[in-house]
Amino acid sequence: MSVSTRRRRYAAVALATVAALATTTACGDDNEGGGDTGAKPEKLVVDTFGEAGYEDLVKQYEQQTGIKIELRKVAQLNEFRPRVVRSLATGKGAADVIMLEEGILNEFKLNPNNWVDLAPLVGDLSKDYLSWKYELGKAPDGRLMGVPTDVGSLGICYRTDLFKAANLPTDREQVSALWPTWDKFIETGKQYKQATGKAFVDSDTMAVNAVMFQQKGADLFFDKEDKMIADTSPAVKAAWDQAIALADAGITAKITTWSPEWNAGFKQGTFAATACPSWMLGIVESNSGPENAGKWDLAAVPGGAGNWGGSWLGVPTQSKYQTEAAKLAAFLTNTAGQVAAFKKSGPLPTNLKALEDPSFISYTNKYFSDAPTGKIFGESVQAIVPTHLGPKHQAVKENAMEPALRAYETGQLDKAKAWEQFTKDAATQGAF
Amino acid sequence: MSVSATKAPPSRGAPAKHASPGRRARYRFARWDLKYSPYLYIAPFFVLFGIFGLYPMVWTFWMSLHDWDLVGTHTFIGLENYTALLSDDYFWNAVRNTFGMFVLATVPQLALALFLANLLNRPLLRARTFFRMIIFVPNVVSVAAVAIVFGMLFQRDFGVVNWFLSLFGVDAIDWRREWWTSWTAISVMVDWRWTGYNTLILLAGMQAIPRDLYEAAAMDGASAWRQFWNVTLPMLRPTFVFVVILSTIGGLQLFVEPLIFNNGNIIGGTQREFQTVQMYMFENSIHNLSRAGYGAAVAWALFLMIVVVSVLNFVITRRSVK
Incomplete structure (x- = not known):
């Protein structure tokens, strides 16, 4: 380790005070020190964000092993990340198993020493998962930083009741046929707007994400050497232009994703469709509430397969029970674990056997008008060719690209100025 | 002993x-x-x-003084972080926002606090203890809760404030879009929380003023307004200085309200319309792990600003009330 624990602790104290945060960091109960003791723990802590679908699984694990599992959930990735950072910087308070989204995994790969190499602990699982997904879990030094949980195969969630009111088809096959391309998608949106006077989708940022990840194998903000190329990357430009076109069509509700307005928009029908990576299903369901059950459905995404998001489970080196934590991570991501999580909250399996599991393929999502989500997503997942994300992808996307697009959407900046702001901020946000 | x-x-x-x-x-x-x-x-x-x-x-x-990666390596670079800070547009933007919101929140807040304290100080007021207690309640509420509730009140689509304004024919305002709308909303949050607190301190100061001064003034035919202006205010000077400095320290460290107002987004609005210095520090040190040293420089710059403004406050407040 390059820095002694003591110095890191000092840094932490300084930072915590300076930040004047009201948040407590006092959750390091039995995690102090770190290093594997090999002992059987009384309790393991699991940190997840969004809806991972682990609630029932951990209960099952508790019964099997007698180890108590504490599941800590955070709704949003941008709240989750600082917590992980804080615990890494202070050497204290990290969970034993931490869910790492692709954006932050890449960032943490810059300092792989904070993470346990799982390969010796869980055995060779390389044949168990989609091979690209498994490989992405490895740090540059070769260690296995995380075992794969899910991928975010793309779809479009839409409200059948609102489509019906706009005289659009409601059957998912027919709806999918409406929009083989993004241009057709915008056409449909215009029809919807004309019929109802209401916005069709939540914002232009939903398109930029979807389109970026559909650029098979392309470099996004960073090239393969992790050099910043946001201003010249064709994939980024393509996605940007598509988002601008969406905004220009005037069919967006101009709502910031993850904001309370966005959450309320699901219930109120402020928009009729949004991009749905598989993990989004659980979020659409919890935001829309039981009163809207059966109103949502799932159609194909325009423009072909793509992967948005998806995570891994990692074990920080500060965990005292690394072996047991690794076992738990393996349990949560094995065939049965991934199928169960999918049924609970929608994260799409990456485990090959789970993808072939009959109960996965035949699964229909009751909330989404009995859509055969297993079949729909399961087929598209095979077609995914992942894009290359650099170490600061998340920061560039969240603090440079999306704000600039939002500013364009709400008319604060013109096209050229928005692009200028984006590329300027991308350079700062992408520095590491 | x-x-x-x-x-x-x-x-x-x-x-x-x-x-x-x-x-x-x-x-x-x-x-x-x-x-x-x-x-x-x-x-x-x-x-x-x-x-x-x-x-x-x-x-x-x-x-x-270092190029400091929070979870990685550190390199000594002397004062480079500080020189970079001086030519950083986003830093100065944050400074402008912080001072803007500080003035927008503090001036009406102290005026209102002074007014309320004067009301509560009237001997003939009924249920005085009740009012004095109730005025402090907002300060006890968790700041995050306040920010969340006000964030909802100031929503564009389903917010109560916009609904109220629509009664007067005002179109729905996107409060997070412009600097002045966001500053207003955030200032309202700050004032809701701190006006009562400052009122109580000023009230305590007022009660320490000897009554015979007022009696003497009344004897000389001074009106209530005149008494307030010529007796209360000068005698309140030390308390007022204290309140102003406290508000300065708090106001310049504004963080939770603007952060939660935009749903935890560390850069404030899409063009950083309400990113404060504290948020900018946090953006650099926590969000951008590799720039923790720069974030520390922002923290020190903030500290120095608070010192300077507090001293200025002290000098000005002392003079003007004299």
Whole structure:
């Protein structure tokens, strides 16, 4: 380790005070020190964000092993990340198993020493998962930083009741046929707007994400050497232009994703469709509430397969029970674990056997008008060719690209100025 | 224990001659006690301040002299972070936002607090204790809860404020879009929370003013307004300085309200319309792990700004009320 624990602790104290945060960091109960003791723990802590679908699984694990599992959930990735950072910087308070989204995994790969190499602990699982997904879990030094949980195969969630009111088809096959391309998608949106006077989708940022990840194998903000190329990357430009076109069509509700307005928009029908990576299903369901059950459905995404998001489970080196934590991570991501999580909250399996599991393929999502989500997503997942994300992808996307697009959407900046702001901020946000 | 006690000679005979060793020890202890105990009594504060106040400050300064990766390596670079800060547009933007919101929140807040304190200070007011208690309640509520609730009130689509304004034919305002709308919303949050607090401090100051001054003024035919202006305000000066400095320190460290107002987004609005210095520091040190040293420099810049403004406040407030 390059820095002694003591110095890191000092840094932490300084930072915590300076930040004047009201948040407590006092959750390091039995995690102090770190290093594997090999002992059987009384309790393991699991940190997840969004809806991972682990609630029932951990209960099952508790019964099997007698180890108590504490599941800590955070709704949003941008709240989750600082917590992980804080615990890494202070050497204290990290969970034993931490869910790492692709954006932050890449960032943490810059300092792989904070993470346990799982390969010796869980055995060779390389044949168990989609091979690209498994490989992405490895740090540059070769260690296995995380075992794969899910991928975010793309779809479009839409409200059948609102489509019906706009005289659009409601059957998912027919709806999918409406929009083989993004241009057709915008056409449909215009029809919807004309019929109802209401916005069709939540914002232009939903398109930029979807389109970026559909650029098979392309470099996004960073090239393969992790050099910043946001201003010249064709994939980024393509996605940007598509988002601008969406905004220009005037069919967006101009709502910031993850904001309370966005959450309320699901219930109120402020928009009729949004991009749905598989993990989004659980979020659409919890935001829309039981009163809207059966109103949502799932159609194909325009423009072909793509992967948005998806995570891994990692074990920080500060965990005292690394072996047991690794076992738990393996349990949560094995065939049965991934199928169960999918049924609970929608994260799409990456485990090959789970993808072939009959109960996965035949699964229909009751909330989404009995859509055969297993079949729909399961087929598209095979077609995914992942894009290359650099170490600061998340920061560039969240603090440079999306704000600039939002500013364009709400008319604060013109096209050229928005692009200028984006590329300027991308350079700062992408520095590491 | 008073100082005079030590100087009084021992009541029974001269200690040098007859004192037993035990007595002498006790005498020595008493002397030691007198000399050093006061330091022990005040020690806890200084020890705690040293650990939680001074040490982190010095350490932050040390960090600010480095290219510091929070979870990685550190390289000494001297004052480079500070020179970079001076030409950083986003830093100055944050400074402007912080001061803008500080003025927008503090000026009406103190005026209102003064007004309320004066009302509560009237001897004929009924249920005075009730009002004095109720006015403090907002301050007890968690700041995050306040920010969340106000964030909802100031929503564009389903917010109560926009609904209310629509009664007067005002179109729905996107409060997070413009600098002035967001500053207003955030200032309202701050004022809701702190007006009562400042009112109570000012009220306490008012009650310490001797009543005979008012009686004398009344005898000379001074109106209530005149009394307020010529008796209350000058006598309130020390309290007012205290309140202003406290508001300055709090106002310049604004963080939670603007952060939660935009749903935890660290850059404030899409063009950083309401990103404060504190948020900018957080963006650099926590969000961008590799720039923690730069974040520490922002923290020190903020500290220096608070010192300067507090001193300025002190000087100006002292003069103007004179």
